[in-house]
Amino acid sequence: MPELPEVENVGRALLANLQGRRLTGLKVSFAGVLDPSAAAVRRRLVGARLEGLHRRGKYLILHFAHDDGRPAYLMLHLRMTGQIFILDGYVPDKHVHLVMDFEGLPVHYRDIRKFGRLSLVEDGYEPAAMAHIGPDMLTVPARQWLERIVRRRGPIKACLLDQGIASGLGNIYVDESLFLARVHPLARPCDLEEAELREVLRRAKQVLRLALRHGGTTFMNFTNFQGKPGNFRRKLRVYGRAGQPCRDCGASLEKITVAGRGTVYCPRCQPDPS
């Protein structure tokens, strides 16, 4: 499940391998992953060079430019199971839906569940299609984040998953952040002290940076562009560990449902808010 650190890794790989290269071909075998049609995307992008790239939350926006300077942008979201492979001798299977050719270097897009999207956008790194997406979780100033969350009455876990408040956290890193901050997933931001909220943000940034350094978390499907799994899984404190002992206090970790998501927490380290 790609969240901010996994998406950042993908972005770095794309930049490192493709910056300055020209897109020379585009093959699409499942049209649903591309918006609009392959023909329309080809018309805008083939012949353009990859100039740069921007990430906000779990979105990547690739900036292409034609020789006359005319810009074009491709917005990418991997959703649940999207993967990019840039790998010598990679053999596509039935889940590879799109191949971009960069002057002989093939870039494969694979997506088992077909939730991911590559979308042509015309309005740069801050497109209207992302107007409802909040600031990036890794860089949002504490003051701005507090303003956006402090009056919320829903469970803090739902707020952290809400990409409109701040973007980048998914189910894994939300549970990890709340555990490190010693905050119960059902606690309401409007009931918490400012210091507790600040601690949640501090821990979220910490866990994202740490996961990034370890190449992301491979739980189900994530691998990097060369097909290697991330190493952060063995660092997880609560996610995927329901019924196992808390690494800090030994209590049995509990599993509940919050905002429709499986949620693991320590009943002793993260005391019930009520």
Place this chain on the structure above:
DNA sequence: AAGATTACCTGAAGGC
């Protein structure tokens, strides 16, 4: 109007 639910997909896992 924020919060909750469902649709979109496939594969893994478990019960029988």
Place this chain on the structure above:
DNA sequence: TGCCTTCAGGTAATCT
């Protein structure tokens, strides 16, 4: 070549 149900979760759309 076992069948069926449940679960996994990011986001948009649709409810209440």
